[in-house]
Amino acid sequence: MSGSCFDGMSVLILKPEWLNAILFEGKRMEIRGVSSQKIGHRIGLMASKTDHIAGVATITECVGPMTVEEFVSNESRHHCTTGKLPYEKTFGWALDDVSALDTPVPHKPKQGAIIFSTYHSI
Structure with a gap:
């Protein structure tokens, strides 16, 4: 996938351990404190404090606000084992069609980006 394929794409910024869990360990739900307006959108995935997009996914559903029971029942999807919200x-942002990129795509988010950044080819 070349960088131009990503032009205008939203890129989700994740802690490195959660990115790894999504790309390689079957984590299919990202837990956030806000709902997602990007249901049905293909997004890039990158670890915080890095300079490249490492994978892609589609946000297929936003569950919540979750009850404790919903959070616990979705543990196999989000991999958080605290049992507390x-x-x-x-x-919970449900992820599908997850794929690690063979060649990471360079991307430097704007200073201060916390959840999403937008990719623009140079």
Whole structure:
């Protein structure tokens, strides 16, 4: 996949351990404190404090705000084993069609980007 394929794509910024779990360990739900407006969108995936997109996925559903019961029942999807809601309002972003890129695509998010960045080819 060349960088131009990503032009205008939203890129989700994740902690490195969660990115690895999504790409290689079957994690299929990202837990966030906000709902997602990107259901049905193909997104890039990158680890925080890196300079490249490492994978892609499609956000297929936003569950929440979750109850403790919903959070616990989705543990196999999100891989959080605390049994407690991590946010006052906790949402699960379901991910599908997850794929690691053979060749990472260079990307430098704007300073201060926390959840999403937008890719622009140079």
